[in-house]
Each structure stands twice: as C-alpha cells, then as structure tokens.
Amino acid sequence: AQLHDLATRAGLLYFGTAVGESASQQDQAYRRIIDDKSEFGQVVPENGQKWESTQPSQGRFTFTQGDITANIARQNGQYLRCHTLVWHSQLPNWVRSGSWNRQTLTAVMESHIANVMRHYLGQCYAWDVLNEAVDDSGQWRDSVFLRVFGTDYFPLSFNLAKKYDTETKLYYNDYNLEYNGAKTTKTVELVQIIQRAGAPIDGVGFQAHLVVGSTPSRTNLATTLRRFTSMGVDVAYTELDIRHENTPLPAPASAQITQGNDYANVVGSCLDVDRCVGVTVWGYTDKYSWIPGTFPGTGDALLYNSNFQKKAAWTSVSSVL
Numbered sequence: 001a002q003l004h005d006l007a008t009r010a011g012l013l014y015f016g017t018a019v020g021e022s023a024s025q026q027d028q029a030y031r032r033i034i035d036d037k038s039e040f041g042q043v044v045p046e047n048g049q050k051w052e053s054t055q056p057s058q059g060r061f062t063f064t065q066g067d068i069t070a071n072i073a074r075q076n077g078q079y080l081r082c083h084t085l086v087w088h089s090q091l092p093n094w095v096r097s098g099s100w101n102r103q104t105l106t107a108v109m110e111s112h113i114a115n116v117m118r119h120y121l122g123q124c125y126a127w128d129v130l131n132e133a134v135d136d137s138g139q140w141r142d143s144v145f146l147r148v149f150g151t152d153y154f155p156l157s158f159n160l161a162k163k164y165d166t167e168t169k170l171y172y173n174d175y176n177l178e179y180n181g182a183k184t185t186k187t188v189e190l191v192q193i194i195q196r197a198g199a200p201i202d203g204v205g206f207q208a209h210l211v212v213g214s215t216p217s218r219t220n221l222a223t224t225l226r227r228f229t230s231m232g233v234d235v236a237y238t239e240l241d242i243r244h245e246n247t248p249l250p251a252p253a254s255a256q257i258t259q260g261n262d263y264a265n266v267v268g269s270c271l272d273v274d275r276c277v278g279v280t281v282w283g284y285t286d287k288y289s290w291i292p293g294t295f296p297g298t299g300d301a302l303l304y305n306s307n308f309q310k311k312a313a314w315t316s317v318s319s320v321l
C-alpha cells in the first residue's frame, strides 16, 4: 500500500508532501504522484503562500502561486497545510526595511494576515502562523518583528490569526527542534509566552531538515515531541528531508540504508506520541529538492530518486507505518 493509506491505518491523520509550484504545472510525471491521494493525503505549497508571493508590494495581494497547491488539494480531496504568515525570510523588502513602530507594523501584520487567511478560509487544515522565530544558538531570532515588538509579536501573530480563521489549527513551525538542545528549550519558552498571554496555539511543527547518520533515535525524538504535547499542543513533522552529507552522490547502498533507518526513526516517533498528527516530507523526489541549492554538496534527501523511483527510504517508511 501507499504511504498515506498506511499512515492513516497506523493512526495518523495524514502523510503529506510539499508541492513545488512550477514542477506541479510543468512535469506530468511529478504531478501524477502528487495527485495520488493514497500516497499523499496532505499537501503544502513549497513557496506560494509566503509573504513575498502573496503581498510583494504593500497592499497588492496575489494568490496565483498559492492557489496552485490549494487547487490541487481541493481537486484531490487532500488536507492542505498552509505556510506561512509571519516569517523573517522570503519577506519582501518593503516590510523588512520599513521604519515601523508598534502601531504601523501591527496594521501591516493585520492586513497581511486578514487578506491571506480570508482568501484561504475553509481550506487550511492548519496554518503555520509563525515560522523560525528562534535562532540556532537558542536566542530569539533577529527580525523586523523582534526589533519592533520584542516577544510581544508571538502572541500578537496568533491572536490576529485566530481573528480571521477560528477553525484552522494555528502552528508555530521551526527546524532543529529535533536535537532537543538550547533551541528546543527556547521554543518551549516561546509556546509558554503565547499561552501565558492568553493567545491561542494549537500545534508545533518540527520541520525536520535532518542529516543521514545524525538523526536522533526514535526514543529521543519521541521524548522531544512530548516536551510540547505535555503543554497541550499537537505536534507534526512538517518539512521532513534527510540529506546525505560528506557522501558521494548518488549515495552508496549502505548510506541509503542508513537514510532509511533515519526516516523510520522520525516516522516511528510520530506513531509513538499521542497528538503527533502527521508527517509531511519537503518534496518527494530528489529531482526538485531545495537541499542541493541550499546546502551545496549535499543531497538525495527524499523518498524517490530523480527518475521517480522509490528509494530504500520509501520502503523503510512503508515498513514502519
């Protein structure tokens, strides 16, 4: 059987993938597997709903890119995860380098959140309201939002999101939470700040951009997920990929087996934790992964190779589900 069907039988809500906007429109072989709901019961736009795509200049909203994946979800009856509203990256210059104060930046955030959430109202299973607000050393990440508001923009973002969509699940989303270090501890604090302010937060997304051979064990991953579920929120793996580092590509069979074991640890840990709702891979084929472009010399991080053939990692995920 295919991954989403296996995942739901194992008690998850979905197994999903990010959708590359241009590949989904230009590559039929790519699209065919996206459209297989037994394989992917949930989709998320890789780039199309980000601020630079949805409001490239002040007051001009464009949903063409975001709608590509939203339409795929509707046509196939797949869950749509929506990504993302408040983020320091892929944030247009007019926001990034505007000279804002609390009042003017609140108005900008409210207008953005209102317009984007209203456009997708009723379509999003979950929204990544706030993305990557903690840096890798476990400090609050510098951004225009932090400089204007301090940590007050955490509850502000979630309160605004709730105002414009009362139904969707509101998520905080970040990477490197999986290692359970200083960044994870700071993220626990972030959730507490939101909760103590009386603002609504429903979930924490673990991006899980991981490395073959350095992925934590299933037990350790489950322990880390429980640091968040014990605060009363759902968790999910939202952007899973596991890249080969210091390995000649295509990776030798032994490295591909290790990669499969790492994938099984991640998916298995979600099965082990009540309130881990699902797993989303950040693309499914090595043909279109963002990894080689962002981490040069690394790659082959996904479940299918560039010829759309299932890799050992696919088989390993299917066996753990």
Ligand code: XIL
Pocket (backbone or CB within 6 Å): 046, 047, 131, 207, 239, 290
């Ligand atoms: C990445 C996309 O995959 C790339 O195509 C884009 O150039 C940059 O962003 N964290 C996130 C995702 O939340 O939105 C990022 O996606 C990967 C890291």
